[in-house]
Amino acid sequence: xxxIKVFGSNLRKYRLARGLSxxxxxxxxxxxxxxxxxxxxxxxxxxxxxVQRIADALxxxxxxxxxxx
Numbered sequence: 001x002x003x004i005k006v007f008g009s010n011l012r013k014y015r016l017a018r019g020l021s022x023x024x025x026x027x028x029x030x031x032x033x034x035x036x037x038x039x040x041x042x043x044x045x046x047x048x049x050x051v052q053r054i055a056d057a058l059x060x061x062x063x064x065x066x067x068x069x
Contacts, residue, residue, distance in 0.1 A: 001068050005042050010065045012040045014058045029057035
């Protein structure tokens with residue numbers, strides 16, 4: 001399992017399910033749009049604090065971002 005790809009793919013899936021653009025989502029969780037883009041393109045590892053911010057903004061349990069399909 002490549003955790004960076006799993007996380008990035010799940011982030012994109014949940015963000016799109018909520019109908020949010022990267023810019024809208026980044027604003028909602030207090031991060032920069034390019035940071036969200038880099039995560040979704042598997043170019044960025046992220047700190048645990050930001051994992052929680054992302055899960056909170058998506059209104060999901062944190063573990064769901066790490067579940068491989």
